[in-house]
Amino acid sequence: AVVSTQSTGLNTMVVALPHLARFLICVIIISLSFILCGWLILSPYCTKFATFFVTMETLFSLLNGDDMYATFSLVKTSSSLTQRIIGVFSRIYLYTYVCFFIYVVLSLCISIIEDAYIVVSNYRSDFCPWIQDDTVLPEFATCWEVNLNRQRSKSKSSMKSAPRSAQGTLNRI
Numbered sequence: 001a002v003v004s005t006q007s008t009g010l011n012t013m014v015v016a017l018p019h020l021a022r023f024l025i026c027v028i029i030i031s032l033s034f035i036l037c038g039w040l041i042l043s044p045y046c047t048k049f050a051t052f053f054v055t056m057e058t059l060f061s062l063l064n065g066d067d068m069y070a071t072f073s074l075v076k077t078s079s080s081l082t083q084r085i086i087g088v089f090s091r092i093y094l095y096t097y098v099c100f101f102i103y104v105v106l107s108l109c110i111s112i113i114e115d116a117y118i119v120v121s122n123y124r125s126d127f128c129p130w131i132q133d134d135t136v137l138p139e140f141a142t143c144w145e146v147n148l149n150r151q152r153s154k155s156k157s158s159m160k161s162a163p164r165s166a167q168g169t170l171n172r173i
Contacts, residue, residue: 008120016116023112027105034097035059042093045086046075062094063101 042049048058075090
């Protein structure tokens with residue numbers, strides 16, 4: 001039982017890794033954009049955004065729930081119009097960052113891994129019934145390739161039997 005659990009977990013991570021890597025590259029770009037925005041706009045008004053790396057640490061600690069109130073209260077607001085605008089901007093900026101990364105990014109990471117798990121579990125039961133639960137990755141990949149080849153051969157045979165006009169339409173798509 002332990003071997004099948006490890007094999008399923010390992011296969012899940014192998015299937016999810018390319019999707020997670022692409023997603024995390026996009027997340028890093030968005031995160032760097034938030035860091036740059038906070039550093040450039042809020043650094044004159046708040047010590048927690050004084051440098052690029054301090055801004056990065058501040059935003060990371062906000063995601064972990066550390067110092068939330070202190071960060072919100074450190075952006076000074078006074079009676080001048082500029083200070084009020086910066087105060088409103090900082091609130092919108094911080095709320096957007098925290099909500100986006102906690103609710104959107106975390107949920108998408110979990111759903112990518114969950115989809116990979118569903119693919120791995122359905123794959124074993126539907127496509128390759130001869131694979132036992134304790135198989136490892138090379139057999140998983142081989143079985144996957146066999147199934148893809150079967151699907152390709154079925155689609156080629158259906159193309160040969162399709163009428164001439166339908167073949168032209170399918171080739172254009």
